[in-house]
Amino acid sequence: MNAHERVRERFTELAAAFGLLTRLPVHRLPLSIIQTRSDAVWAYPLVGATVGALGGGVCYWASTALKQRFRYDDSLDVFGVHGVGGALGTLLAGVFAAASVSAAGGEAGVSGLLEGNPRQLLVQAIGVGATVLWCAIGTWITLKIVDALVGLRVGAEHEREGLDVALHGEAMGI
Numbered sequence: 001m002n003a004h005e006r007v008r009e010r011f012t013e014l015a016a017a018f019g020l021l022t023r024l025p026v027h028r029l030p031l032s033i034i035q036t037r038s039d040a041v042w043a044y045p046l047v048g049a050t051v052g053a054l055g056g057g058v059c060y061w062a063s064t065a066l067k068q069r070f071r072y073d074d075s076l077d078v079f080g081v082h083g084v085g086g087a088l089g090t091l092l093a094g095v096f097a098a099a100s101v102s103a104a105g106g107e108a109g110v111s112g113l114l115e116g117n118p119r120q121l122l123v124q125a126i127g128v129g130a131t132v133l134w135c136a137i138g139t140w141i142t143l144k145i146v147d148a149l150v151g152l153r154v155g156a157e158h159e160r161e162g163l164d165v166a167l168h169g170e171a172m173g174i
Helices: 003-021 045-070 078-096 118-149 156-161 163-168
Strands: 029-035 040-043
Touching (some): 156 163
Antiparallel strands (some): 029 040
C-alpha cells in the first residue's frame, strides 16, 4: 500500500467515524427537515447509527464510483454528498420514522414503513422527486442565462494553456 492509499484509507475511516457520531444525539434524531404534517420526522438514536453508516457508504460510493462511471465534474463532491446523501436520508426518514418519538403536544406521531405506514415512504419519495425536478429546472435556467451572458466554456487554446495562466495570469514556477 503506497502513501496515497494509506492517506485515502485514513480519511475514509475518519469520515465514516464522524458521519456516525454526528448522527448520534443524546435524545432524538432528526432524519429530515421535510415537514410531513406540522412536525418533522424523528426516529430513535440507534437508527441514527444505521442511517449514518448507510449514508457514509452511499455518499462515498456516489463521490467516487458514480462520479467516475458518469464522468461528471464535481470537484467538491457536492452531488455525491448533498444530492445523493440528502435523497437517501429523506427516503430513510420514511422508513424509520417512529410515531412514539415524533409525537408532541397531544398530536399523534408520524410512523414510517417499519411501523406499518408505507404512505410515509411515498410522501418522502414525492418530496425527493419534487426537489430533483426543482433543482434540474433551476440549474437549466441558470446555465442558459450564464451561457447567454458570458458562455459556459473557455476556448480550446485556454484549456491547453491552463486556466490559471490564461484567465488569472498565475504561473507556477518549478
